[in-house]
Amino acid sequence: MLGAMIKKDLLRILRDRKALLITLLMPIILISILGFSIGKVMGEQDIGIAKLAIINQDDGAGNMERLLQVIEQVPVEEEGLRTLKDQVKELPTQMDPTSILVNELLQNEELTTFIQVEEGLSLEEAKEHLSQGDLTAILVIPHDFTYHVWSNLLFPVQNQVRLTLYTDPDQSLKGGIIEEILTGYTQALSNLVWTKQITMEMGIRHGLGEQLQQLLPKVMENVSSQVGGEIQLLEQSVAKVKKISGFDYYAAGMAMMFILYSVGYGVQYTMEESRLHTYERLRIAGRSRGLLLTSRFFASLIFIYMQLIIIGLFSSLVLGVNWGSWFLYLVISLFAAFAVSALALLFSALALGRQNRGLIDLFDTIIIPLVSIVGGSFIPVQSLPTFLVKLSPYTLNGAGLQAYLKGMQGQQLTALQGELLVFLVTGGLFILMTMFVLWRREE
Incomplete structure (x- = not known):
């Protein structure tokens, strides 16, 4: 009897x-549209080389002269002033922030695989190239x-440094990556300045100011090695993990x-059969509500499973979607x-x-779009709060x-335990809630 009811x-x-159109044809159409449009910006192609124009307006000699003029006004003895000047004149060889930025950082051997530095342009020429898309930044x-x-x-007075x-x-x-690199450089400078300030203040407080002043050249050398130290870009590929395309x-x-729309159609069929007193006639024949809903459960299970198989086969054969292992695809689809x-x-x-369609409308127009957004069906979840x-x-x-994406990447069944457990637990909770609803109805 259960088999006949499922049939x-x-x-x-x-x-x-209409149900077949919504559940089978619409997903194929949307996969094609979203795959061709939005999918192209999801990392299907290599990032490529970022072209960075550097407009170096820094006046090294003028800055040194300006700094020496400021030192002339420092209230120290002549011998101490002469020593300080000699140390400052050694700064370009010990700590040249512009050389560190341009030569040691942006033109570092590791970064040249990503950043191509363009020099010799005026600011106006560079802006023209930028507007034409010939430059990244x-x-x-x-x-x-x-x-x-x-x-x-x-000095203890801090000036604002701008790039x-x-x-x-x-x-x-690509522009964002360049910005992050420069942010890291400026933060390193700021951290070193604060470290120096704190060290000098503690030294003066304990009567060691003169000794620390003598160590200034060594401090500058350490600053240079810290800011312009070796940079390594680590690029690792995970074995057997395939790239995910927009499709x-x-x-x-x-x-x-x-597949969630199948829930709405199941509710609709239940309401129609209630209106036609189908359930009452079956109950008169000795069939319980539990048996009636059990047949509905297995009918939905078979239809949704076949729905996923059809979507998978069509998208793979026609659109070239890579589902990975078909064994994993069938397992995931069964649990889903x-x-x-x-x-x-x-x-x-x-x-x-019930005869009110409010429950169907609530599910189709509010619940499905909401859980689809939260679940990442429209946009990657990383862009959400x-x-x-x-x-x-x-969800x-x-x-x-996530389970399907892991399968596409070639991961094994053991990597899907968390997602499959979510299906089992939520499915079990829904069944328990159904039993509670039926018990309340009998009461």
Whole structure:
């Protein structure tokens, strides 16, 4: 009898052309549209070389002269002043912030694989190239850059050190990387300045100011080695982990989103059969509500499983989507179908005896779009607020999407334990909630 009832429910679904259109055709269309459009910006192509124009306006000799003039006004003995001047004149060989930035950092051997430095352009010429997309960014080093850095290292009064960076908005990823590199450089300078300040203050407080002043050349040498130290860009590839394309991502995302629409159609069929008194007639024949809903559960399970298989085959054969191991795909799809069928079971139990479509509209227009966004079906979850990123793996969409992506990357079944556990736990909770709803109805 259960088999006959499952067959009845399956035939009811298969005869609904609108349901088939929504659950089978729409995901294929959206996978194609999103894969061709948004998918192209999801890292399908290499980043390429970032072209950085450096406009070096720094006046090294003028800054040294300016610094010596300031030192002339320092209230110290003539011998101490002469010693201080000699030490300051050695600064260019010990700590040249512009040379460190341009030669040791931006033209470091490791960075040349990513950044191509362009010099010799005027600011106006560089801006013209930037507007045409020939440059990724322009770095302007102001004329007093070295003076302010040296002053901050020598004197307690801190001057603001500025570097100006212009970036091409159409190359935001490469421009952002350059900006992060420069931010790291300026932060390193700031940290060293503060370290020097604290050291000098503690030395003066304990009567060691003169000794520390004698160590100034060594301090400058250490500063230079710290800021312009060796840079290593570590690029690692994970063995057997394949790259995810835009088509791959949205195939998984749309598949997980559209199986949820099967829940709404399950509720609709339940309400229609309640209106036609089908359940009452079956109950008169000795069939319980539990048996009726069990048939609905297995019918939903079979249909959703076949829905995922059809989406997977079509997207793979026609759109070239790489699902990885088909064994893993079938396992993930079975667990996903179980959890969603349990959700359909719960909503069907809530819909028993109801004629208001409010429950269906709530699920289709609010719940599905909401969980799809949180789960990452439309956009990667990393762009969402932090609390939603943490919530995403525990939603049906998020668990399914991550499981499929891991399968596409060639990971093993053991790597999917967390996502499969989410399906089992949520599916089990939905079934328990269904039993509670039926118990309350009997009461």
